[in-house]
Amino acid sequence: MLEIHHLRKCYAGPQREIVALDDVSLTVKAGEFCAVQGPSGCGKTTLLLSAGGLLQPDQGEVLINGEDVYAFSPDKRAAFRAANVGFVFQQFHLVPYLNVLENVLASTLPLAVPDAEQRAMRLLERLGLADRREHVPAELSTGERQRTALARALLHEPKLLLADEPTGNLDADNAAAVLGYLREFVDHGGAVLLVTHDPRAAAEAGTIIHLRNGRIVDSATISSTPSSPQTSESG
Amino acid sequence: MSIWRLVTREIRYRPANFCLAVLSVSIAVGCVVAQVAILHSHDRRTEELVAAAVERTEKEKERVEKETAEKVKKYEDAVRKNMRNLGFNVLVLSEKEDVHRAVVEHTFTAFIPEEYVDKLANSKIATINHLLPMIQRKMDWPEMKDRLSSPVIVVGIRGEVPFKYKNPKKPLLQRVPPGKMVVGYRIHTPLKLAEGDTVTFMGRPFTVHKLNPPTDVHDDGTIWINLEDAQQLFGCDGKINAIQALECNCASVDRLAEIREEIAALLPNTQVLELRSKALARAEARKMAKKTGEERLRDVSLWAENQVQQVKDLRQAQRDEKREVGFWLGVCILLGCISWLAILTFANVRERSLEIGILRALGVRTADVFWLFLGKAALIGLVGSLLGFIVGTLVGNAIGEGGGSRLDTVTLLSVVLATPVICCVAGWLPARFAARQDPAVILREG
Numbered sequence: 001m002l003e004i005h006h007l008r009k010c011y012a013g014p015q016r017e018i019v020a021l022d023d024v025s026l027t028v029k030a031g032e033f034c035a036v037q038g039p040s041g042c043g044k045t046t047l048l049l050s051a052g053g054l055l056q057p058d059q060g061e062v063l064i065n066g067e068d069v070y071a072f073s074p075d076k077r078a079a080f081r082a083a084n085v086g087f088v089f090q091q092f093h094l095v096p097y098l099n100v101l102e103n104v105l106a107s108t109l110p111l112a113v114p115d116a117e118q119r120a121m122r123l124l125e126r127l128g129l130a131d132r133r134e135h136v137p138a139e140l141s142t143g144e145r146q147r148t149a150l151a152r153a154l155l156h157e158p159k160l161l162l163a164d165e166p167t168g169n170l171d172a173d174n175a176a177a178v179l180g181y182l183r184e185f186v187d188h189g190g191a192v193l194l195v196t197h198d199p200r201a202a203a204e205a206g207t208i209i210h211l212r213n214g215r216i217v218d219s220a221t222i223s224s225t226p227s228s229p230q231t232s233e234s235g
Numbered sequence: 236m237s238i239w240r241l242v243t244r245e246i247r248y249r250p251a252n253f254c255l256a257v258l259s260v261s262i263a264v265g266c267v268v269a270q271v272a273i274l275h276s277h278d279r280r281t282e283e284l285v286a287a288a289v290e291r292t293e294k295e296k297e298r299v300e301k302e303t304a305e306k307v308k309k310y311e312d313a314v315r316k317n318m319r320n321l322g323f324n325v326l327v328l329s330e331k332e333d334v335h336r337a338v339v340e341h342t343f344t345a346f347i348p349e350e351y352v353d354k355l356a357n358s359k360i361a362t363i364n365h366l367l368p369m370i371q372r373k374m375d376w377p378e379m380k381d382r383l384s385s386p387v388i389v390v391g392i393r394g395e396v397p398f399k400y401k402n403p404k405k406p407l408l409q410r411v412p413p414g415k416m417v418v419g420y421r422i423h424t425p426l427k428l429a430e431g432d433t434v435t436f437m438g439r440p441f442t443v444h445k446l447n448p449p450t451d452v453h454d455d456g457t458i459w460i461n462l463e464d465a466q467q468l469f470g471c472d473g474k475i476n477a478i479q480a481l482e483c484n485c486a487s488v489d490r491l492a493e494i495r496e497e498i499a500a501l502l503p504n505t506q507v508l509e510l511r512s513k514a515l516a517r518a519e520a521r522k523m524a525k526k527t528g529e530e531r532l533r534d535v536s537l538w539a540e541n542q543v544q545q546v547k548d549l550r551q552a553q554r555d556e557k558r559e560v561g562f563w564l565g566v567c568i569l570l571g572c573i574s575w576l577a578i579l580t581f582a583n584v585r586e587r588s589l590e591i592g593i594l595r596a597l598g599v600r601t602a603d604v605f606w607l608f609l610g611k612a613a614l615i616g617l618v619g620s621l622l623g624f625i626v627g628t629l630v631g632n633a634i635g636e637g638g639g640s641r642l643d644t645v646t647l648l649s650v651v652l653a654t655p656v657i658c659c660v661a662g663w664l665p666a667r668f669a670a671r672q673d674p675a676v677i678l679r680e681g
Contacts, residue, residue: 045679054596055675075600082598089678093593097248098241105236110598116236152597 001191002028002051002160007060009046009214020046021057022214028193028207030159033186035194035205043214044195045164051193052162053081064160082110086153090165092145094137094152100124100144101133104151113156123151127181143174150181161185163194167201179204238603242610249583256579256615257622260658263572264623264650265630270561271646272631277557280636281550288546292539299535303528310524324510325363325494327351327478327502334508341388341453342373343476349462351502352478357399360497366396367479370465376458378435379426387422388457389436391465410461415444417459423447436460437468479510569657576615576661580608584669591669592677605670612662616655624650 009021020043028034036044049055051062053069062069064084069077086107087093094103104120113119124130127147137145146166153161163182167175175198182192183204194201202208210218246253328337329345337343352368370391376383394410411417416436418428423446428434432443441460449455466472480494495507584591591604624647 049675049678052596054678075602078595078598078600080598081596085598087596093589093596093678095241095590095593097244102236102240102244106241106594107597108236109238109241109594109603110600 001030001032001065002026002193003063003066004047004051005061005063007047007050007057007062009043009050009055009057019214021050024060024211024214024216026209026216026219028160028191030191031186031189032207033183033192033194033205034207034209035196035202036209036211037196037202038211042211044211046214047211048162048164048193048195051160052085052087053077079110082107083156084159086156086158086161088146088149088153088161088163088166090168092137092142092149092169094145094148096137099134099136100129100140100148100151103137103148104155107152107155111156116155120151120155123155127151141174142169143171143177146170146174146178147181150178154181154185159190161190161192163192163196165196165198166194167196167198172200175200238607238610241607242614245587246611246614249586252579252583252586253611253615256576256612257619259572259575259579260615260619260654261623261626263568264620264654265627266568266623267565268624268627268643268646268650269631269634270557270565270627271643272628273635274554274558274561275643276632276635277550277554281547281554284546284550285543288543289539292542296532296535296539300532303531307524307528324479324481325491326508326510327355327480327498328476328506328508330504330506332476332506334506337371337477338508340373341371343371346471346474346476347478347502347505349466349473349475351505352396352475354501355478355480355498356396358501359400360501363480363494365479365481366398367481368393368396368462368475368477369479370462370469370471370474370476372469376422377437382426383422384425385421385456387419388453389465390457390459391462391469392459393462411444411459413461413464414440414442415461416441417445417447418443419447419455419457420449421455422458439464439468573657573661576612576658577665580612580662580665581668583611584608584665587669588672588677591672592674595672595674596678601670605666608666608669609659609662612658612666613655616658617651619658620650620654623654 004024004026007021007024008019010017010019012018024043024047026034036047038044046055050057053062053064053072056070064080067080069080072080095106098106101117101120101124104123105116107113108116121130121133124133127150129144129147129151132140132144137148140148146169150166161182166178166182170178179201182194186192186206192205194205196202206221208218208220209216326337327347328334328343329347332343332345349368352366355363355366372389373386374389375386392411416434418426422428423443426434428443428446430443430446433440434443435441436458441464447454460468462475466474480498491507491509498505498507594604594607595601628643
């Protein structure tokens with residue numbers, strides 16, 4: 001589903017270049033839940049944005065469904081992203097003046113989704129937000145906001161879900177609920193690339209990648225339940 | 236979900252930005268519309284003033300026309316009445332005289348005895364008041380032929396002959412002393428004669444006795460000499476060509492017949508002509524009166540045209556002044572409005588940068604982000620133009636001259652179509668800036 005090959009991304013620093021990602025390669029298959037962990041500033045968010053087609057890397061390639069997303073024109077890449085990728089952010093990034101239902105439907109702006117409103121309502125019911133559909137984000141709890149963001153990311157049934165610390169601002173119950181929905185998405189054949197500090201979130205993942213100074217330093221595949229992980233070293 | 240829904244929701248969420256923008260557009264449009272309304276009311280008032288001036292001057296023209304017609308009629312009537320009581324002039328000629336030649340060409344060929352005039356003077360004829368015997372020829376002045384372009388009329392006169400049985404009256408014509416000459420204007424001017432000069436006429440010296448001023452009649456081409464001198468020059472001693480009998484009074488309606496009857500009884504072999512008919516004099520008087528009236532009417536027409544033109548010129552000058560002030564005011568307000576709108580849109584872009592990042596992350600194209608802001612600018616333009624039109628029309632009619640509101644659909648359509656376009660122009664750069672923002676930077680920083 002997601003293949004990243006030899007990705008390198010640098011930012012211009014005040015004195016010298018800052019290497020955010022250096023020769024990063026990874027694969028997330030359909031039905032796979034991959035978590036990326038690492039200290040702050042190690043390049044996790046850069047990896048996520050590059051993987052989602054939002055941040056052009058200096059080197060390397062990003063393939064989603066076998067398509068090199070940076071080979072597309074910006075508009076075609078946007079359309080491709082709208083059709084195939086869903087984003088969930090730690091800060092939720094909901095549009096403040098749209099209510100819950102409208103925020104969820106915002107993902108249909110670039111993409112025609114058949115029966116979008118009915119599907120959005122079904123999603124909201126499943127995520128326990130049906131009775132909050134008329135509320136704007138400011139009137140929601142953090143958990144509700146994150147579930148709204150999740151609903152927005154899932155409405156057009158993407159194949160790849162990119163989540164940046166989705167449980168970072170949530171209490172244990174809400175975090176568990178959100179992770180449960182991500183697991184459900186994976187179980188239905190979707191691929192999740194999760195960037196997190198949260199060990200609970202990482203525990204949900206089938207693959208855990210450790211990033212340090214822009215490089216993958218460790219990758220572990222957990223074969224069974226999160227409580228008894230088996231890890232394996234990889235390049 | 237559509238871009239339009241995002242625009243309207245955002246306006247409800249951040250009304251201050253929208254209201255400030257609409258306010259600035261309304262003020263700008265209001266000023267322009269008020270200016271147009273003021274000019275329209277100015278035009279309406281001008282039409283009223285011009286119509287009033289035309290009506291006033293037409294009335295004045297009618298009044299003067301009527302007054303002139305009455306005056307001409309009165310004048311004619313007065314002339315008719317006066318002339319009824321006036322005498323008239325006759326000419327006593329030889330019955331052999333060619334009347335046409337005598338009257339038209341001013342030259343006589345036949346003679347009557349000079350004693351005829353004495354006969355009349357000594358008679359008790361009641362119809363004649365003045366008697367003037369004369370000899371008259373039209374001829375080239377032999378000595379001056381090279382210096383005069385036309386022949387001269389030579390008249391020999393002996394002055395007025397007094398009536399024996401009548402009280403003496405003030406003479407109508409003075410006699411010319413022997414050896415002297417009175418010279419008409421058209422003759423003495425080219426010859427550069429002065430009183431006292433000696434000239435030679437038909438080989439005989441004459442002293443210039445008097446130089447006549449211009450008279451606008453054939454007298455200007457005439458020289459007068461003493462009758463005896465003329466008789467000697469033309470070889471007709473004791474003879475004259477005609478007797479002018481002036482200021483004849485008659486009691487009957489057919490005056491000429493009455494005079495002819497009296498004269499024929501005294502002077503055989505003569506004929507009597509009326510010199511200038513009363514009808515002619517009256518026609519001339521009527522013509523003069525009519526001419527005066529026409530001149531008066533022409534003056535009044537010119538005055539009327541001037542009055543109307545003055546109103547038009549004054550109003551046009553005022554309109555030009557208003558339009559110029561309004562134009563520059565409009566330009567300043569328009570530039571101010573565009574700048575203000577651009578600043579507000581730019582502030583809105585900065586405020587919504589995270590939202591732009593989110594939308595871009597969701598796959599919204601740059602063009603859609605661009606239209607998100609341009610659509611809002613167009614809506615601001617539409618709402619602002621409608622509000623501005625209403626306010627501008629009310630204000631313009633309130634402070635304009637015409638008073639009363641009138642829906643100016645052309646201006647309405649113009650501002651409703653043009654203002655959103657201008658607002659889009661103002662929002663173009665900020666919208667472009669918004670569309671070109673890097674979503675990755677926004678999301679990483681957000």
